[in-house]
Amino acid sequence: MHKPERVLARDAEWSALAQFVEHPDNRMRLGVVSGRRRVGKSFLLRALAEVYGGLYVTAVAEEGVVPARRRFAGDIARYAGIGPELVADAGWESLLTTAIDLTARRNGLLVIDELPYWMAHSPELPGLLQLLYDQSQAGLGQERGRVIVCGSAISVMNELLSGTKALRGRASIDLRLQPFDLPTMARHWGVDDPAVAVRLHSVLGGAPGYRNLANVPAPRTLAELDGWVAATVLDPSQALFSGSEAEYLLREDPRFTGSSLHYAIINAVAQGATSPAKIGGLLEQPRGSLTRPIEALAGAGFLRYDHDPLWERRPVITVADPIVRFHNLIAVPQRDLVDTSRSAEAWRRAQPTFTARILGPHFEDCARAWLRAQDAGAGQVTATVVNDASGRAKHEIDVIALDKRSGRAVVTLIGEAKATITKRGVADLDRLDRLRALLAEQGHDTSSATLAVFSLEGFHADLKATADRRDDVILVDLPTLLK
Structure with missing residues (x-):
């Protein structure tokens, strides 16, 4: 099936997902899609489900198990064209079996978006998917089922396929969706000026979901960019405020909720600490005590290890998300100005830091x-x-x-x-x-x-x-x- 025109770029990802759905194997197949919040996972998977006549369901944060099952049952009923009361009180295994059977009959697929929200109150879900998968492999049911589970909590999604976890060795696709690159981001925002595009990309990165959060039109010139920054990522009243977004991204992952140490590590790396020893020096903590939290942040996609294959030295640690880097280097040092509605002045004062420590490294990237x-x-x-x-x-x-x-x-x-x-x-x-x-x-x-x-x-x-x-x-x- 051809990718819809509304899906910008993502050709390789669409091809991989289409191949997954269209695979001739008549047994059940499982796929995993992950990626940071606002990277476009839901948009892509909704389009995939629509093209293939599939069922797309999404978990809701902080929703109890009974409302979650009833919501899932309602989605199944609408998809099947039946009354919701027929499946309203079913358990998870029955709901999953019904949804997979229904989508398989239409050669479609079942997409479960933000699975970690359901796993918070129903940790048995991966095990139930394993059971249905194994039964299908043994010829005991679930013919031609196609199931994709998706989530933004990367540490949780990584664990689904690791060690002795239920789905290890069972997923035929494990797709990590990445942000847009510079050219695609410029097209997505409708920015024609290359100088504006590279600066916008250095502030926000390529997550397409940020465009909908901006409460002012995209900047077209460098002069407009200054006003745009002050009115969005440096304005605490806006959804795109970098401080709110940085905190939200970290709290999205259950491993790091409320952890001051993890915030401190990210801030230290943004300030230029590129190794555990340097991070420990800034935080006045022994290097050995930081090994596990640093590795956890890297595994969850908050920090990045840049390896030098030429000399095989220890990797350089950097902040993975540009908006988190921007917050720590620009918003935090200018907090007094930002908090007192003087964002334009804060942005003016931060220009040397932005050029040297954000724009320069980002241009190299x-x-x-x-x-x-x-x-x-x-x-x-x-x-x-x-x-x-x-x-x-x-x-x-x-x-x-x-x-x-x-x-x-x-x-x-x-x-x-x-x-x-x-x-x-x-x-x-x-x-x-x-x-x-x-x-x-x-x-x-x-x-x-x-x-x-x-x-x-x-x-x-x-x-x-x-x-x-x-x-x-x-x-x-x-x-x-x-x-």
């Missing part, structure tokens, strides 16, 4: 994402550090594409990505030439490496002329990143 989308043939695209023994210095490489082979890297691209207000010049290319030579001196293959300069503000004429004369140089400006 976008450059790496752009390169991955180009299918450059490299195994990994990341950032790294090169040690210059002669100069006793360390040089950061913002973008590097490589394949690691027996401890030796075959480097296909070395890039510099700087979100400065000035154009980039030949000095940047000279630096990349030097870095390529350093990598070669350390035993890595750079013979076919391309040098790439990514710029927020374009390039000086001398750099353009040099790039035109060389076949190993590419220049990537902001409009190119949005293509």
Whole structure:
């Protein structure tokens, strides 16, 4: 089945889900979809259920077990065209069996959205799905059933398929829905100015659900962006206020409800602590006591481990969600101004921090994402550090594409990505030439490496002329990143 036009992008995800539904196996099949709140899971799965004539049901937070079963029964009754009283008092096993049978007869599927809400009062649900699945595999019923369970509490969804949990080894698809990339986010918001798009993406990331929370039109110019930020993510009266959203995202996961330690860890990472030792230093706690909460935050998608395959050092820890990073770096330090309705002044004062600690790193992320989308043939695209023994210095490489082979890297691209207000010049290319030579001196293959300069503000004429004369140089400006 073709993806509906209203579903922007998501081609690979739709293809995987369609393949799941259309699989010729006549036995029951299970799928798991997860992703952070507002990433578009419900929108995508509603469209899938609609196209395939399926039944989409969603759990409700803080609803008791009896109202939840009755709500599910009502959804089943409407889908079947029968009176709700016929299934109103059924138990979970009977309701699941009925829903799967009904959807299977129409070659459709059953989607249970936000399953963790039901699991809070009915933890037996995964076990019941396991029972129905195993019975189908043994030829005892549930022919051609297709069931997708979905949730925003990533730690809960991860555990569904882990260890000795009921659904381990039974789900044929485990899809983690990601936020939109920079070009897709710009299309979703209707933003044509690349300078506005990259800044908006650095504040909110690519979660499409944020657009509906904004109480003012999307900004079209940089001047409008300043007013938009002050009126949304820095306005405590708005649903899109970064502080409310950051707290909501953390409380969404039952592992972290009300945990001051987890908030403190995220804040420390946003402030620049990139390792357990540095986090412990900021929090004045021993590193060993933070290992488990840091790993829990990473497993739930709040923190991210960025690995450097070139040197196999310990991974760098960063905040995964841009709006959480924005809150900790911009809203928290300017809290007095924000809380007294002086958001415009708070945003003005925060500009140096925003440029250096949010826009700069985010532009590097976008450059790496752009390169991955180009299918450059490299195994990994990341950032790294090169040690210059002669100069006793360390040089950061913002973008590097490589394949690691027996401890030796075959480097296909070395890039510099700087979100400065000035154009980039030949000095940047000279630096990349030097870095390529350093990598070669350390035993890595750079013979076919391309040098790439990514710029927020374009390039000086001398750099353009040099790039035109060389076949190993590419220049990537902001409009190119949005293509």
